[in-house]
Amino acid sequence: MKVYLDNASTTKVDERVIKKMIPYFKDNYGNASSLHEKGLSAKKAIEEARNIIAISINADSDEIYFSSGGTESNNWALKGIAFSNRHKGNHIITTKVEHKCIMESCDWLNKQGFEITHLEVNNGGLVDLEELKKKIRKDTILVSVIHGNNEIGTINDIEKIGKICREKGVYFHSDACQSFLKEKINVKEMNIDLLTLNAHKIHGPKGVGALYVRSGVILNSWQQGGGQENNMRAGTENTPGIVGFGEAVRLGLNKEEIEKMEKLRDKLIEGILQNISEVKLNGSSGKKRLCNNINLSFRYIEGESISGMLNQHGICGSTGSACSEKSLEPSYVLKAIGLNHEMANGSLRLSLSKETNEKEINYVLEILPKVVKKLREYSPYGEVK
Amino acid sequence: MYSKEIIKRFRKPRFVGEMRKADAVGEVGGFKCGDAMKVYLKVKDNKIKDIRFLTYGCMAAIASTDMMCELVKGKTLDEAYKMSNQEIVNGLKGMPAFKVHCSVLGMRALRDAIDKYRKKS
Numbered sequence: 001m002k003v004y005l006d007n008a009s010t011t012k013v014d015e016r017v018i019k020k021m022i023p024y025f026k027d028n029y030g031n032a033s034s035l036h037e038k039g040l041s042a043k044k045a046i047e048e049a050r051n052i053i054a055i056s057i058n059a060d061s062d063e064i065y066f067s068s069g070g071t072e073s074n075n076w077a078l079k080g081i082a083f084s085n086r087h088k089g090n091h092i093i094t095t096k097v098e099h100k101c102i103m104e105s106c107d108w109l110n111k112q113g114f115e116i117t118h119l120e121v122n123n124g125g126l127v128d129l130e131e132l133k134k135k136i137r138k139d140t141i142l143v144s145v146i147h148g149n150n151e152i153g154t155i156n157d158i159e160k161i162g163k164i165c166r167e168k169g170v171y172f173h174s175d176a177c178q179s180f181l182k183e184k185i186n187v188k189e190m191n192i193d194l195l196t197l198n199a200h201k202i203h204g205p206k207g208v209g210a211l212y213v214r215s216g217v218i219l220n221s222w223q224q225g226g227g228q229e230n231n232m233r234a235g236t237e238n239t240p241g242i243v244g245f246g247e248a249v250r251l252g253l254n255k256e257e258i259e260k261m262e263k264l265r266d267k268l269i270e271g272i273l274q275n276i277s278e279v280k281l282n283g284s285s286g287k288k289r290l291c292n293n294i295n296l297s298f299r300y301i302e303g304e305s306i307s308g309m310l311n312q313h314g315i316c317g318s319t320g321s322a323c324s325e326k327s328l329e330p331s332y333v334l335k336a337i338g339l340n341h342e343m344a345n346g347s348l349r350l351s352l353s354k355e356t357n358e359k360e361i362n363y364v365l366e367i368l369p370k371v372v373k374k375l376r377e378y379s380p381y382g383e384v385k
Numbered sequence: 386m387y388s389k390e391i392i393k394r395f396r397k398p399r400f401v402g403e404m405r406k407a408d409a410v411g412e413v414g415g416f417k418c419g420d421a422m423k424v425y426l427k428v429k430d431n432k433i434k435d436i437r438f439l440t441y442g443c444m445a446a447i448a449s450t451d452m453m454c455e456l457v458k459g460k461t462l463d464e465a466y467k468m469s470n471q472e473i474v475n476g477l478k479g480m481p482a483f484k485v486h487c488s489v490l491g492m493r494a495l496r497d498a499i500d501k502y503r504k505k506s
Contacts, residue, residue: 305443309396323442378398
């Protein structure tokens with residue numbers, strides 16, 4: 001049996017999305033900047049997708065800019081705001097649990113002379129709002145906080161964070177790649193100034209994403225060229241990708257699909273906690289956790305071995321262990337929520353999709369205890385139990 | 386990422402497990418650094434008569450230590466001590482560069498065991 005539980009990495013493209021994309025490879029392949037028939041039909045399709053995405057977060061169409069994905073949108077938001085608002089200050093606030101592209105962009109900005117504050121999070125991975133208020137200074141120009149965490153699934157209260165930032169007159173950016181469609185996002189009500197979205201986590205194609213930029217926000221273009229995307233992001237539009245992105249958002253996720261994921265997520269978590277000893281759930285539970293995320297630490301064994309052995313049984317998951325990283329350091333997110341090296345190295349992330357079914361969950365519940373037992377037999381610490 | 390040989394040994398290691406009444410036990414690493422290795426030796430006439438290991442380690446650590454055990458079994462302590470990690474990597478038909486670090490754990494534990502055995506006798 002094959003069970004794909006790595007949907008936080010990427011998802012399978014929905015058949016209906018593929019079908020919608022095909023004509024933009026085969027027939028309507030024109031450059032959206034061209035004024036002939038093929039160009040105009042591409043342009044029209046892009047604007048339709050833009051509109052669908054804008055509506056899904058209560059933005060206006062002209063506030064949505066397409067990019068090559070979450071990484072580009074996050075880079076653009078941070079670097080763009082930093083350099084466009086340097087006259088106002090050079091302090092940026094973010095957290096210790098952001099996606100790597102935010103962390104790395106902040107490190108780079110730091111080298112360019114910007115001052116970065118990384119907020120601590122609690123054991124569940126949540127940002128402390130009082131701490132945020134205290135850290136905002138006169139020269140703070142941007143606060144960037146991840147919405148749904150990609151590793152541990154914790155959902156930050158971006159509505160409250162948005163309110164704080166708006167009151168203090170500081171731009172607020174959030175990376176919503178994992179939470180998009182799973183959690184309600186209303187950029188107007190939530191006072192969000194910039195929001196990162198992408199397609200491949202929601203059954204859309206890879207290589208396409210978007211950045212929402214509230215109209216009025218001072219943000220320069222980061223990529224120069226032929227003036228596409230209203231002079232904000234140059235480069236010939238990825239028409240099939242954008243069309244697929246729009247279709248993935250149009251299909252969306254309904255209440256039943258979200259509830260089904262929550263139910264299966266909780267079944268898997270409870271089954272593991274009941275049947276395996278010395279295991280810990282990382283992150284928050286219930287409504288503060290993404291409907292599709294499970295992250296566990298198994299004592300005495302190493303995460304890469306766990307996911308490697310699951311893979312031998314047809315189950316795809318991922319790990320935050322040092323041995324899966326070229327840096328040979330375990331996940332900084334797991335360390336930020338207080339895990340020691342041992343527990344951070346023994347982590348396993350399983351992430352569901354709307355297509356995950358009960359049979360698959362039952363299969364994991366059958367295999368995982370055996371895998372853990374076997375690896376603990378290999379471990380010199382197994383006897384400690 | 387991993388060769389077939391690594392996957393095979395990871396799935397079914399032949400030398401994994403505790404050895405009762407070992408003549409020497411070598412240890413490296415620990416919980417804190419995220420990987421740990423124990424190598425058990427039985428020695429007869431200055432040769433490795435039998436060898437076993439336990440590890441808190443990744444796929445590369447498990448497979449390479451298993452390969453190492455096979456290569457050193459029957460060798461003299463001197464030969465085993467001098468064996469290079471490259472021989473293990475060759476036996477496994479390659480190892481991703483950033484995982485070589487994990488594959489040397491077994492060798493280090495083996496040398497620790499031999500050191501301890503020599504001190505004892």
